[in-house]
Amino acid sequence: MIVDGVVIEALPSATFRVKLDDNREVLAYVSGKMRLHRISVLPGERVRMEINSATDTRGRIVRRL
Numbered sequence: 001m002i003v004d005g006v007v008i009e010a011l012p013s014a015t016f017r018v019k020l021d022d023n024r025e026v027l028a029y030v031s032g033k034m035r036l037h038r039i040s041v042l043p044g045e046r047v048r049m050e051i052n053s054a055t056d057t058r059g060r061i062v063r064r065l
Contacts, residue, residue, distance in 0.1 A: 028059040
């Protein structure tokens with residue numbers, strides 16, 4: 001499932017706390033392509049992410065909006 005949200009906190013080990021548009025908070029990590037091209041993500045930025053359908057508490061950031 002692809003959703004949009006706002007990064008609210010940067011955590012250790014390149015993980016982020018993201019608040020989704022439906023007011024849920026999930027933990028997310030940066031996708032490999034974003035790391036490869038050195039695209040940085042900072043708190044306050046809007047991001048698009050993929051969420052695992054089995055666990056709705058973790059996801060992967062795939063794009064910076």
